[in-house]
Amino acid sequence: MIIVFLGPPGAGKGTQAKLLAEKLEIAQISTGDILREAVRNKTPLGLKAQEKMNSGELVSDDIVIGIIKDRINARDCGNGMIFDGFPRTIEQADALSQLLENKGKKIDLVVNLDLDDQVIIERLTSRRSCPTCGAVYNLVLKPPKQEGKCDNGCSTPLYRRDDDSEKVISERLRVYRAESYPLIEFYDGKHLLKTVSADGSIEDVFAKIRCLIGSEL
Numbered sequence: 474m475i476i477v478f479l480g481p482p483g484a485g486k487g488t489q490a491k492l493l494a495e496k497l498e499i500a501q502i503s504t505g506d507i508l509r510e511a512v513r514n515k516t517p518l519g520l521k522a523q524e525k526m527n528s529g530e531l532v533s534d535d536i537v538i539g540i541i542k543d544r545i546n547a548r549d550c551g552n553g554m555i556f557d558g559f560p561r562t563i564e565q566a567d568a569l570s571q572l573l574e575n576k577g578k579k580i581d582l583v584v585n586l587d588l589d590d591q592v593i594i595e596r597l598t599s600r601r602s603c604p605t606c607g608a609v610y611n612l613v614l615k616p617p618k619q620e621g622k623c624d625n626g627c628s629t630p631l632y633r634r635d636d637d638s639e640k641v642i643s644e645r646l647r648v649y650r651a652e653s654y655p656l657i658e659f660y661d662g663k664h665l666l667k668t669v670s671a672d673g674s675i676e677d678v679f680a681k682i683r684c685l686i687g688s689e690l
């Protein structure tokens with residue numbers, strides 16, 4: 474089963490993709506997570522991507538397509554994959570179709586998470602992440618049990634992502650509308666798209682997504 478999550482930053486793609494990947498026992502593939510790890514480890518990839526990420530712009534198609542090309546060959550992708558944050562441009566979407574086709578696979582469903590700008594800004598400014606295990610919290614929707622600390626017992630304090638500042642959020646929204654929004658029409662034209670309102674609790678949105686999967690696959 475191969476699923477793509479679309480939606481603006483802050484719609485909850487990562488959170489929902491993780492829950493669904495656990496439920497379906499398939500791999501979750503987040504280019505944002507892969508890039509952030511590369512930045513943390515100061516690898517050549519991280520050094521190349523860092524500036525673009527910090528300013529809210531997209532990393533080049535070549536780089537992210539290269540990441541995906543390697544990642545989908547990993548053993549944990551055999552049962553299926555959920556892509557979250559990829560593709561973000563039509564060029565990436567074309568590349569993904571081609572890479573999957575080369576493996577005799579295709580996308581089964583594209584879930585589009587829909588959310589108003591005002592709610593996005595509120596969500597992103599209250600998002601906190603754990604630098605050690607990558608767990609994501611929200612001070613309003615999903616606060617950590619102890620202020621500033623990861624529930625998984627990690628020793629590092631929770632932090633706000635550099636690109637979750639208000640200035641960078643508006644750039645990310647601008648980039649989303651210009652580069653990624655056209656993917657909605659692209660996948661709708663292929664009869665793969667289902668839109669879900671991402672306004673609501675994590676559990677409510679997940680229940681809607683599960684309903685959709687149940688009826689689709």
Ligand code: AMP
Binds near residue numbers: 504505534557560
């Ligand atoms: P995310 O965690 O998905 O919000 O991604 C954080 C940042 O990583 C984005 O603002 C981009 O700079 C970069 N990024 C992640 N995925 C992609 C992608 N598919 N294409 C280009 N840049 C990406």
